[in-house]
Amino acid sequence: MRAALLLATSLLTAVPAAAQTTIGAIIPLSGASATQGEDQRRGIEIAVEEVNAAGGVLGKPLKVIVEDSGGRPPSALDAAKKLVAVDKVPAVIGEYSSGITLPMAQYLMQEGKIHINAGSSSNKVRQIGPTSFSVIGLEAVSSRFSAVDALAMGWKKVVVIGPNNAYGHGMSEGFKEEFEKIGGSVASTLLYTEGQTSYRRELQQAAQFKPDAFIYSAYGKDAALINRESFELSVNRTPWYAIYFTMCTADSKPEFVTGQYGMDLNFIGANGKGYEEAYRKKYGMGFKTSFSGYGYDAVKVFAAAANKAGSAEPEAVKAALMEVGKSYEGATGTIAFDADRQRMLQPYLKLRRGAEGMEQR
Amino acid sequence: MFEFSLHVATIAALYGLLALSLNLQTGFAGLVNFGQIALFGCGTYGAALAFNNQFGPVVGLLLGLVLVSLVALFFARLGRSLGSDYWGIATLAIGQILLTIATNETWLTGGAQGISGLPQLFTGSTRLQGHLILFSVTLALLAATWWLFHRLTQSKFGLSLRLMREEPQFAASLGYDLDGLRRSAMLVAAVPAALSGFLFAHYMTFVGPDQLFSTETFVVWTMVVIGGLGSHAGVVVGAILTQMLFAAVPFAKDFFALPSEYVAAMRLTLIGGGLLGFLLLRPQGLIPEKVGSIRG
Numbered sequence: 001m002r003a004a005l006l007l008a009t010s011l012l013t014a015v016p017a018a019a020q021t022t023i024g025a026i027i028p029l030s031g032a033s034a035t036q037g038e039d040q041r042r043g044i045e046i047a048v049e050e051v052n053a054a055g056g057v058l059g060k061p062l063k064v065i066v067e068d069s070g071g072r073p074p075s076a077l078d079a080a081k082k083l084v085a086v087d088k089v090p091a092v093i094g095e096y097s098s099g100i101t102l103p104m105a106q107y108l109m110q111e112g113k114i115h116i117n118a119g120s121s122s123n124k125v126r127q128i129g130p131t132s133f134s135v136i137g138l139e140a141v142s143s144r145f146s147a148v149d150a151l152a153m154g155w156k157k158v159v160v161i162g163p164n165n166a167y168g169h170g171m172s173e174g175f176k177e178e179f180e181k182i183g184g185s186v187a188s189t190l191l192y193t194e195g196q197t198s199y200r201r202e203l204q205q206a207a208q209f210k211p212d213a214f215i216y217s218a219y220g221k222d223a224a225l226i227n228r229e230s231f232e233l234s235v236n237r238t239p240w241y242a243i244y245f246t247m248c249t250a251d252s253k254p255e256f257v258t259g260q261y262g263m264d265l266n267f268i269g270a271n272g273k274g275y276e277e278a279y280r281k282k283y284g285m286g287f288k289t290s291f292s293g294y295g296y297d298a299v300k301v302f303a304a305a306a307n308k309a310g311s312a313e314p315e316a317v318k319a320a321l322m323e324v325g326k327s328y329e330g331a332t333g334t335i336a337f338d339a340d341r342q343r344m345l346q347p348y349l350k351l352r353r354g355a356e357g358m359e360q361r
Numbered sequence: 362m363f364e365f366s367l368h369v370a371t372i373a374a375l376y377g378l379l380a381l382s383l384n385l386q387t388g389f390a391g392l393v394n395f396g397q398i399a400l401f402g403c404g405t406y407g408a409a410l411a412f413n414n415q416f417g418p419v420v421g422l423l424l425g426l427v428l429v430s431l432v433a434l435f436f437a438r439l440g441r442s443l444g445s446d447y448w449g450i451a452t453l454a455i456g457q458i459l460l461t462i463a464t465n466e467t468w469l470t471g472g473a474q475g476i477s478g479l480p481q482l483f484t485g486s487t488r489l490q491g492h493l494i495l496f497s498v499t500l501a502l503l504a505a506t507w508w509l510f511h512r513l514t515q516s517k518f519g520l521s522l523r524l525m526r527e528e529p530q531f532a533a534s535l536g537y538d539l540d541g542l543r544r545s546a547m548l549v550a551a552v553p554a555a556l557s558g559f560l561f562a563h564y565m566t567f568v569g570p571d572q573l574f575s576t577e578t579f580v581v582w583t584m585v586v587i588g589g590l591g592s593h594a595g596v597v598v599g600a601i602l603t604q605m606l607f608a609a610v611p612f613a614k615d616f617f618a619l620p621s622e623y624v625a626a627m628r629l630t631l632i633g634g635g636l637l638g639f640l641l642l643r644p645q646g647l648i649p650e651k652v653g654s655i656r657g
Contacts, residue, residue, distance in 0.1 A: 034625070065615065067611050068624060073569075077565065081365045085363075085368075087615075099475050099570070099572075100571065103565045110488065122474055127478075166474050169472050169474055
């Protein structure tokens, strides 16, 4: 019965393919990074609704075929081949983890399709090739900002804590490089295995260095545990500084994170505020991670470029993306591409967690 | 559509090699290997390390084979002192240790960021032609491995492997050299797994620790269980079916206009449920092992 209903609704809602502009997205909806992937999907969903409410792309409704990568490189490549060879999309958004983004984008580039990176911050993304764009600032951009910010707080010696994955490696190495360039020192870098039941050992180890501050970045559940245990061990008497603050504190109890410093994406700009409200209205909560905004901006930037080009063909969109990407007001702030088509500017917020919530410093 | 099918078929054949390898260990020799992906990883990292140090694919292939032989011998060595279930746990642990090394020894392996930019092995006049050659080579390898394993398991060696699986103490009392059997079985089984990894690495153009999570071992296990433990034809069919199922889910989603987030869960349910269903209802798999088919 349910299957029949589903089939009936699908037939009713099905729009002939030619009557819409279709692009693809490959994100992790299952597997270890499903939380971030689901958040990217939410951003994409809101963007598609807004684009279509404003008349769609080239006068036709926009459709984004969202495929699950499962966090597995082979599945992501399956999905990319399907989108290119079967659905014949001109552009694909994705993925999240750089180990998947790189091979996937390499394939898209060979096929001459547009790739829009909305989640990987590895500097290697820069080398993919002439049809690959990033709406997320790569490591170099965010680490420079947080290094300068941390030194300005008066901290000279810090310990960096992050997950032992591609993101954590990139974040910690990038931070160390930038921080030491401007005269700070990183006493130690602790990369923890995700999903542990306790991080006391790591925290005690980190505390032994007696740093001026801890610089950390962690995903929801891990971050919640780290924050709780650092509170219990009184390690939080030393200042804590979070890279992507809302992601680090989303699942944490307020009393454990009050007093922390950090940086996060700027959702305060003219477009960001509206997006934040749309997200809250649709999903009944604040941002789960920092990644929904990139999914949103990726779709919006594509739509703007295709409308400007008057075509959804990759070559035309590519040229228009460079044009639009001179200065585009996205939800995550102004998006401007450098010569390598990577986002060079990203306004971040300097924040502090007060008793009442986030405060701007 | 042709290009997509070619891709699915290539991946299926690469998984077929892994399934044949696991089946020789588990289905015939009774070596319950939960670290199968480590053998595959020797192939991928062999290719990647050679590439990273400016050596050609031939060196990568040889390096992969050397690595996999060492790991296989180590696995076999462990088998001397451990019962089969404990051995299974130990293989899982070794897989994890190798994964940890791949993640953390950044100077050697590129760490969590991996090594990217590996060249395609075969470049025809068009990319499709290159892909066709790769598929033919993979298919030929699969057929050769199948034939070889079939011959091996039909021989006296195969019979002794099965005896070791069923009654290890009895086999030992008859004078069979169990250590030697285990060593040979592991070495022979490791080669196609490493070859699969080597081809996969150049096909994906990227090698990283994400490819070596233990869940990948269980994907291969699913294929073997569905196909039929102890049957070469069975496990190849299992690999093809599972890969086709993986590839078909996105089309089912488009056809029924299902939301993507349900589809992700559905794929997991299909794999997990399918495995459970087979274990409960048809533990011998689609094509069961033929007992008494060897004259030795």
